[in-house]
Every structure is written in structure tokens, then in C-alpha cells.
Amino acid sequence: MIDWITMDSWSPYVVGAGIGVLSWIAFLLSDRPLGASTAFAKSAGMIESAINRENADQMSYYQKIKPKIDWQWMIVFGMIIGSLLSSFLSGRLAVLIVPPIFAEAFGADALFRFAIALIGGILIGLGARWADGCTSGHGISGTLQLSLVSWIAVVCFFVSGIAVAALIFGLGIK
Template identity: 70%
Template sequence: MIEWFTAATWSPYIVGAGIGVLIWTAFLLSDRPLGCSTAYAKTAGMVETAVSREKAETMPYYQKFTPTIDWQWMLIIGILIGAFISAYISGTFSLLIVPPVFAEGFGIDPLLRAGVALIGGILMGLGARWAGGCTSGHGISGTLQLSLASWIAAICFFIGGIVVAGLIYGFPFI
């Protein structure tokens, strides 16, 4: 059994079932869906509050979603800690400025990598806010609740991912 925890990859079926149990447990114990994109928006609100409290307090978004550290923020910290523990236990932990897949496709320039990561992060954040949630919020929690908007968002996430991966790495199925 311990070998399973130290494996570099896990069965997607077992992980999917585990995520299902996790979301059921989250709803049972906290009556809240899993999702973390709002935490990033709240973090931006905390920065805005530190720069200009009056301006931040007048923004309708921050009136609805108070810029505070809450359970979603703790979820992000848990993801980071869990990812580190998993990589460490499996023996795959390493610090990379430019991952091999990116280096192979675009070169080893760390500034290019940082720029692409920044632009990608901004686009993902804007998309998550525009869609009213992130992949975990819509794809896991929303679809579990049979939300039509979440099903549409999750389908669009997959289509967008396939199209972008095809544009970057080529479409092997065409």
C-alpha cells in the first residue's frame, strides 16, 4: 500500500473517485463547494485595499466578495503543500525555472517563460471570473450539483484546452 503513495503517477480513476469523495465530504461538513479562483480575486482585493482602502471599499465586486483570507485561501495553501509532499515522497521534486516541455517547444529563456506564465495566469484568472468560477468550482462542484452553467463551462474548458494544446503542439488527430 505504501508503494502506491510513493508512485510518481496515480491512476486517474482512483484519483477521480478520491476527488468525488472529497467533494461529498466538503459539502457534508461545510456545505460549500470546492473552488479557488475567488481566492485570487480576493487577494487582488487585499492588495487594492492596502494601496487604496477607499477605492476598494467602493467596488461592487469587493462588497460582494470581501477581500479576506478564508477557506478558499487555505485550499490554495493546501494544494501547494500537498503538491510538495507528493513530489517529495515520490522522489520527483525538483526546482525548475523552465520546464522541459516548455524548453523543448520554445527554448530556455526564463524571461520568456515568466512572461508566458504571467500572461497565461492573467488570462486564466479573467476567464475564471468571466465564467463565474474555475475548473474545480465548475468542473467538480458545479457539475456534481447538475448546474447547467457548470456543465457548459466544463465543456468549454476542455474544448479550449484541446484547441490551445493543438495550436501549441500540433493536432496529431487531424
């Protein structure tokens, strides 16, 4: 087997180039940018349709973004399968309810970890819909198209990510 498949981590340059090529292929074959947050909105629409189709059909958002399994939805599915396969092949597959870095900073309470992850996921989802795109949509596809809005969004992602990490984990000053 090829050694690079079983590595713990890959070169960010190789991965970045791969994502760039994937973006070109997505534009070439579908005339659509890469992105993940719309797939989650479509999943919510499919769940809503299963529960109450009439209500889902009347929602203006689901009239614009049709709740269906499409190539963007399959990309999210592929990311999940790919990350599981990668961690398995590298020998690093493990189920961690509370990761060590979180336990060190906040304790090992699994319910607290779940609550924080749920709140964070909801906020990320709301932010992605509010910004009309997620980090991958703006950071990869938007910047590839030289969209000013995406460049501003990416700068905001990095600045806010660094600020929140500094608040949560400290500035590394002991």
C-alpha cells in the same frame, strides 16, 4: 511507509473518487462548493486593502466577495503544500525555470517562459471571473450539482484545451 504515498502518479480513478468525497464533505460542512479562483480574487482584495483600504472597501466586487482568509483560501494553500509534499515524497521535486517540453517547442529563454506564464495566468484569471468560476468550480462542483452552465463550461474547457494544444504543439503529424 505506505508505497502509494511515494508513487510518481496516482490512479486518476482514486484521485477522482477522493475529490468527489471532498466535494461532498465541503457541501456537508460549509454548504459551499469547491473552487479555487475566488481565493485568488480574495487575495487580490487583501493586497488592495493593505495598499488602500478605502478604495477596496468601496469596490462592489469586494463588498460581495469579502477579501479574507477562509476555507477556500486554505484549499489553495493546501494544494501548494500538497503538491510540494507529493513531489518531495516521490523523489521528483525539482525547480525548473523552463520545463523540457516548453524548451523543446519554444526554446529555453526563461524571460519568454515567464512572460507566457504571466499572460496565461492573467487570461485564466479573467476567464474564471467572467465565467463566475474556475475549472475546478465548474468541472467538479458545478457538474456535481448537475448545473447545465457548468456542463457547457466543462465541454468548452476540453474543446479549447485540445485546440490550443494542437495549435501550440502540432497535431502530432510528422
